[in-house]
Amino acid sequence: xxxxxxxxxxxxxxxxxxxxxxxxxxxxxxxxxxxxxxxxxxxxxxxxxxxxxxxxxxxxxxxxxxxxxxxxxxxxxxxxxxxxxxxxxxxxxxxxxxxxxxxxxxxxxxxxxxxxxxxxxxxxxxxxxxxxxxxxxxxxxxxxxxxxxxxxxxxxxxxxxxxxxxxxxxxxxxxxxxxxxxxxxxxxxxxxxxxxxxxxxxxxxxxxxxxxxxxxxxxxxxxxxxxxxxxxxxxxxxxxxxxxxxxxxxxxxxxxxxxxxxxxxxxxxxxxxxxxxxxxxxxxxxxxxxxxxxxxxxxxxxxxxxxxxxxxxxxxxxxxxxxxxxxxxxxxxxxxxxxxxxxxxxxxxxxxxxxxxxxxxxxxxxxxxxxxxxxxxxxxxxxxxxx
Ligand SMILES: [Zn+2]
Numbered sequence: 491x492x493x494x495x496x497x498x499x500x501x502x503x504x505x506x507x508x509x510x511x512x513x514x515x516x517x518x519x520x521x522x523x524x525x526x527x528x529x530x531x532x533x534x535x536x537x538x539x540x541x542x543x544x545x546x547x548x549x550x551x552x553x554x555x556x557x558x559x560x561x562x563x564x565x566x567x568x569x570x571x572x573x574x575x576x577x578x579x580x581x582x583x584x585x586x587x588x589x590x591x592x593x594x595x596x597x598x599x600x601x602x603x604x605x606x607x608x609x610x611x612x613x614x615x616x617x618x619x620x621x622x623x624x625x626x627x628x629x630x631x632x633x634x635x636x637x638x639x640x641x642x643x644x645x646x647x648x649x650x651x652x653x654x655x656x657x658x659x660x661x662x663x664x665x666x667x668x669x670x671x672x673x674x675x676x677x678x679x680x681x682x683x684x685x686x687x688x689x690x691x692x693x694x695x696x697x698x699x700x701x702x703x704x705x706x707x708x709x710x711x712x713x714x715x716x717x718x719x720x721x722x723x724x725x726x727x728x729x730x731x732x733x734x735x736x737x738x739x740x741x742x743x744x745x746x747x748x749x750x751x752x753x754x755x756x757x758x759x760x761x762x763x764x765x766x767x768x769x770x771x772x773x774x775x776x777x778x779x780x781x782x783x784x785x786x787x788x789x790x791x792x793x794x795x796x797x798x799x800x801x802x803x804x805x806x807x808x809x810x811x812x813x814x815x816x817x818x819x820x821x822x823x824x825x826x827x828x829x830x831x832x833x834x835x836x837x838x839x840x841x842x843x844x845x846x847x848x849x850x851x852x853x854x855x856x857x858x859x860x861x862x863x864x865x866x867x868x869x870x871x872x873x874x875x876x877x
Pocket of ligand 1: 534588592683684685686687
């Protein structure tokens, strides 16, 4: 970590001038170093900045031994003066998110004594935090309220680079034992944490903090959360969904869950009734069939019922092949079953005669014929006569 880096000294810097120190061709473009940079390199669970250096696109930024490497899509000359511009929408969302994460982690640490043992922030602002202790949904609701109170207090975030000696007298959160430069981010009385990420200047800039989910993770829990603009967009999207569902079910928003559950129960009950009727119908229809080696039935039913139909006919009549066809979008879906004939072979012959497609196993095949019903009946009758 370099305390002199622009992204630490001037976290609100969106554009800057610099001089190219080196430029090398690499597999994915060119890698560039500058005498100064405001581009934040990936680190501490926070994605890197992207943006432009002159007309080149900066698509990755990494740091190694205090040197920041900018991955760009075109070459530069050493000594060239350049102008860098950070994709500020993305960077500001990263700052809102990272600062929001500190507030939530600090509050949970203070109230429950749990540590943040894993943090990830994606470039779209979705964060996951793992804690080494169990939290309940009610705890999360309370923490979310408190976190947003800290936002509305508009507290300044303070950044310090204390020496090893000074750190001995400080209390702060940290994921690992630290050496070299250590940067401490403090949010009033709510959190003090060692961190290498970028942050907003005051908590009010976070806008809002929304915890999306809570799930068990190892010995503790994993939270998903979003902040700032991302949280507003999430609210807009979910609000639109609720606003559409509410009139569909003729209930206010708070009644949607009950209405959906009721609709699900009704549908399941209807499905059960239909299933029972279908079973009865299959029994009746089969009882009325004339004796034949191939039983061809035209019936407007779904594929699952076609299969049930075939199986029932085979079991309860002495036919050789049971076959059900159902008209569907100008073609005829078919299902055939037999215990005595290898249908896997026979179906190819039928498909050729009836412009069909499909196949399956020896005992049951299914597919579609693109022929009219009279032609289908004629071909099946010829097959029947040959048996
Ligand atoms: Zn941090």
